[in-house]
Amino acid sequence: MDQVSLSLGPGEVLAVIGENGAGKSTLMKILAGVQTADAGEIRIDGQRCHFESTREAMDHGIVLIHQELNLCDNLNIGQNIFLGREPRTAGIINRREINRRSTGFLEQVGLDVAPTTVVGSLTIGKQQMVEIAKALSVNARVLIMDEPTSSLSARESEALFRLIGQLRSQGVSIIYISHRLAEVKRLADRVVVLRDGKNAGELVGDQIQHDAMVQRMVGRDVSQFYTRQRHPTGDVVFKAEKIRTVEWPQHELSFEIRAGEIVGLAGLVGAGRTEMLQSLFGVTPLVAGQCWLEGEPVQLNSPSQAIDQGICLVPEDRKQHGLITDFSVANNIGLPNLKPNQRGPGFSNFSKQRQSSLEMCDLLDIKTPSIGQLVKFLSGGNQQKVVIGKWLAQDPKILLLDEPTRGIDIGAKEQIYKLMEQLASRSMAILFASSEMEEILGLADRVIVLHEGQITGVLDHQQLSEQAVMQLATGTATDHSMKA
Numbered sequence: 329m330d331q332v333s334l335s336l337g338p339g340e341v342l343a344v345i346g347e348n349g350a351g352k353s354t355l356m357k358i359l360a361g362v363q364t365a366d367a368g369e370i371r372i373d374g375q376r377c378h379f380e381s382t383r384e385a386m387d388h389g390i391v392l393i394h395q396e397l398n399l400c401d402n403l404n405i406g407q408n409i410f411l412g413r414e415p416r417t418a419g420i421i422n423r424r425e426i427n428r429r430s431t432g433f434l435e436q437v438g439l440d441v442a443p444t445t446v447v448g449s450l451t452i453g454k455q456q457m458v459e460i461a462k463a464l465s466v467n468a469r470v471l472i473m474d475e476p477t478s479s480l481s482a483r484e485s486e487a488l489f490r491l492i493g494q495l496r497s498q499g500v501s502i503i504y505i506s507h508r509l510a511e512v513k514r515l516a517d518r519v520v521v522l523r524d525g526k527n528a529g530e531l532v533g534d535q536i537q538h539d540a541m542v543q544r545m546v547g548r549d550v551s552q553f554y555t556r557q558r559h560p561t562g563d564v565v566f567k568a569e570k571i572r573t574v575e576w577p578q579h580e581l582s583f584e585i586r587a588g589e590i591v592g593l594a595g596l597v598g599a600g601r602t603e604m605l606q607s608l609f610g611v612t613p614l615v616a617g618q619c620w621l622e623g624e625p626v627q628l629n630s631p632s633q634a635i636d637q638g639i640c641l642v643p644e645d646r647k648q649h650g651l652i653t654d655f656s657v658a659n660n661i662g663l664p665n666l667k668p669n670q671r672g673p674g675f676s677n678f679s680k681q682r683q684s685s686l687e688m689c690d691l692l693d694i695k696t697p698s699i700g701q702l703v704k705f706l707s708g709g710n711q712q713k714v715v716i717g718k719w720l721a722q723d724p725k726i727l728l729l730d731e732p733t734r735g736i737d738i739g740a741k742e743q744i745y746k747l748m749e750q751l752a753s754r755s756m757a758i759l760f761a762s763s764e765m766e767e768i769l770g771l772a773d774r775v776i777v778l779h780e781g782q783i784t785g786v787l788d789h790q791q792l793s794e795q796a797v798m799q800l801a802t803g804t805a806t807d808h809s810m811k812a
Contacts, residue, residue: 331368332527334520336470339499341492343512343536346522346545347709347737352505353395355522356472359503360392361385389469393459393476395505395708395735401448406430408447409462433461436494438487451598452645453480460488471495472503477511478735481596489515507737509538521545542738556749556771558789562587564623565757566639566726568608571617575603576781580617583776583783585726585757590748592772593761595801600781601761602644605728608759609641610634621725635664638725642715642732644761646708650715653704657696658685660703661718688717693743709740716747727751729760733767745771765794779803 332355336342346352358365361379370377372388379385382392399408406426407414415425430443439457447455456476463471477485492502492515506512512519519531521544529544531537565587570580581604585591593601607614610630619626621637628634634641643649651660662681685699692713696706703714712732719727729748733741748758748771762768768775775787777800785800 330525332522332525333368334527336501336503338501339496340517341496341502341504341515343504343506343516343519344522345506345509345512345519345541346528347739350522350528350545350737351525352522353474354525356392356474356503356505359385359470360390360472362392386466386468389467390472391463391466391468391470392472393463393474395475395478397452397455397459399447399455399458399462402446404444404446405434405441405450405458405461406443408458409433409443409465411462413465429465430461433464434458436464437461437491438484453484456480457484457488460491468500470501470503472505474505475507475735476504477506477508481598485511507735507741509541509738512536512541513538545738556745558773559588559753561589561773562755565621566759567620569618569620571607571619572615573600573603573607573781574612574615576600577615579780579782581783582617583786585759587755587757588752589773590752590758590760590771592768592775593759593778594768594775594797595761595778598780599778599801601778602730603781604778605641605730605759605761608634609639609728611641635722638722639728640664640719640722640724640726641728642712642719642730644730644734646711646715651703651711653711654702656700656702657689657694657706657714658682658699660714661685661688661699661721664718664722684721685717688714688721691720692717692747707736707740709736709743712736712740712744716744720751724756726757726759729758731762732760733762733764765797768792768797769794777801 332351334342334344344352344355357363359370361382361384364380370379377388400411403411409430410426414421415429416422427443434441434443437457437460439454439461441450441454447458450458457480460476476488480488495502504512504515513536516536519536519541521528521530521541523545531540563586564584567584569582572580593604595601603612606612608619608628610628610633613629619628626637628637628639647653658681661684665681665684682699688694689696689699694713694717695710703711706714732744748760752758760771769792772792773789775792775797776783777785777787777797779801780803784803787796
């Protein structure tokens with residue numbers, strides 16, 4: 329970061345946008361006391377402040393809601409909300425008071441769950457709402473939201489937007505970071521754009537338009553981001569017939585994917601997309617049905633079996649399930665290839681691992697000082713590329729992608745879109761789940777739509793429209809020709 333400046337008024341929603349690596353997260357960490365600045369100053373009500381810890385920032389009413397969840401899975405909701413600030417009676421933690429007060433904050437964020445519910449049992453979306461409730465419990469004057477809707481359903485997002493409106497009317501100031509520019513346009517009073525660690529522009533009121541934001545973020549025209557070249561597909565590579573997942577055992581799923589085909593998997597949060605992809609990768613074995621790969625029946629009872637068959641999964645939560653963040657770029661890319669790359673029993677082939685890592689960094693344009701850099705120090709977009717790279721080094725037959733662009737900037741998205749098109753042109757079969765309608769409409773040759781664990785329709789490219797997808801995703805389609 330280089331001399332970044334911004335101001336914030338009472339009751340104002342200020343959006344801070346920019347590509348991954350632009351300095352957004354670093355700036356927010358400085359404002360919230362997570363780390364200290366090398367130069368410059370922070371002023372609150374005209375008074376100069378210096379924060380050495382998040383506690384000091386919170387004491388001044390500044391609270392950061394992290395994009396990555398910061399909860400204790402083994403504790404219940406109320407215990408998480410008041411962790412370290414537990415109300416006590418005669419020195420003993422008052423659990424009844426924790427539950428009573430937590431219920432009020434949960435109602436504020438629209439989460440209808442008992443405060444005694446263990447956080448680890450909640451979906452990612454609901455855990456995100458707990459994070460917001462936790463922040464509200466501190467009586468914040470400045471609430472920093474870093475990608476708050478990245479894991480939320482449409483209904484949960486609407487509840488959050490209503491809450492933001494309420495907080496604004498109460499004089500609470502909000503710094504809102506999001507790669508979803510439609511949200512920024514809807515919510516922000518003002519937008520500050522960062523690029524390469526510097527201020528790149530500011531937009532106010534009617535100036536806040538999609539094209540204006542994008543041009544300031546990346547410095548180029550991106551009108552083509554959601555379009556791709558279509559090409560003929562090949563023979564059926566993968567076929568699933570009457571498979572049933574653990575989460576939705578009452579519904580049979582049947583579909584097929586052809587060589588060189590990009591198939592989208594659409595549906596609302598909770599429709600069963602992630603569960604289906606995890607079952608195809610053997611994370612949760614199928615309870616019924618049969619799969620074929622290149623005409624031969626295959627067993628997918630574990631990830632190792634899936635990998636051996638040439639099926640790889642890029643998971644939705646890259647930090648939890650896709651990476652070892654304390655490992656280097658080279659070690660992460662090399663992990664799936666330890667056995668095939670070994671010199672002999674128990675001996676790794678480091679030269680081959682290094683070569684493979686360099687090739688993936690070049691192919692995917694992974695921005696890192698070296699392949700020895702720890703993954704935790706990379707931006708979100710580059711972390712995602714590392715996850716993809718470790719599987720591409722396997723030369724898979726089928727690539728499964730679960731929300732491949734979740735939480736990454738528009739420039740990194742463009743690179744992943746181009747990569748998907750490039751892989752499809754080489755006859756790789758791709759099945760990707762996405763909550764972003766523009767991705768589904770712009771990338772997919774066909775779209776499989778799920779609703780409550782069942783396939784409600786399969787749309788080819790000519791049938792694709794936002795209305796057609798949403799009718800099937802909500803179970804309200806009236807055109808029977810689109811149904812599976």
